[in-house]
Structures are given as C-alpha cells and as structure tokens.
Amino acid sequence: MTDDITDTSQTVAAGQLRAFVERIERMNEEAKAIGDDKKEIYAEAKGTGFDTKAIKQLIRLRRMDPAARQEEESILDLYKAALGMV
Structure with a gap:
C-alpha cells in the first residue's frame, strides 16, 4: 500500500516537473523570437541612418x-x- 502511494506521488511530482520544464522551454522560445524581432527593428533603424x-x-x-x-x-x-x- 505504501509503495502505491509513493509511486503515485512520484508520478504526480514527475508530471508537475515536466509541466514546469515545458512552460519554461516555451517561454525561452518566445524570448528568442522576441530577441530576433528586436534585432530586426535595430537593423531597420540602422538602415534608416539611426x-x-x-x-x-x-x-x-x-x-x-x-x-x-x-x-x-x-x-x-x-x-x-x-x-x-x-
């Protein structure tokens, strides 16, 4: 019985951990996309002479x-x- 509770707890913890990691990975992807967009804006500004x-x-x-x-x-x-x- 104790092993079932331990296995369930570990499964829940692993699921939560996976969810946190996946959320952070999505945020990293979004941050990279925003960084790329900012580079394009700076390049455009530079091309305009700023x-x-x-x-x-x-x-x-x-x-x-x-x-x-x-x-x-x-x-x-x-x-x-x-x-x-x-």
Whole structure:
C-alpha cells in the first residue's frame, strides 16, 4: 500500500516537473523570437541612418526612474566637467 502511494506521488511530482520544464522551454522560445524581432527593428533603424547604440541608451534611460536618471546624469556631468570634457 505504501509503495502505491509513493509511486503515485512520484508520478504526480514527475508530471508537475515536466509541466514546469515545458512552460519554461516555451517561454525561452518566445524570448528568442522576441530577441530576433528586436534585432530586426535595430537593423531597420540602422538602415534608416539611426545610431543603434544611442537608441539602446535611450531605451535604458526611459526604463529608469526619473529621479535615478537625473542623479546619474548629474554625476556624469560632474565627472565630465572634472575631466574637462564639457
């Protein structure tokens, strides 16, 4: 009787594990597809004459909290001034 319960528990656990792994694999496939789409957009932007490094920087900055972005920009401006880069 105990062996039946153990076998059932292992079957359920294996099924749950398989479901988790398959969900993660699907998400990985979707992430790869999204990554490929992003590469195409960057290539299109570059072909139009835009600087993709600048676009990536803009995206990073837009994702930031405005106060954190302002602080980072202020520190960078201060350091640039200290090095005579202004």
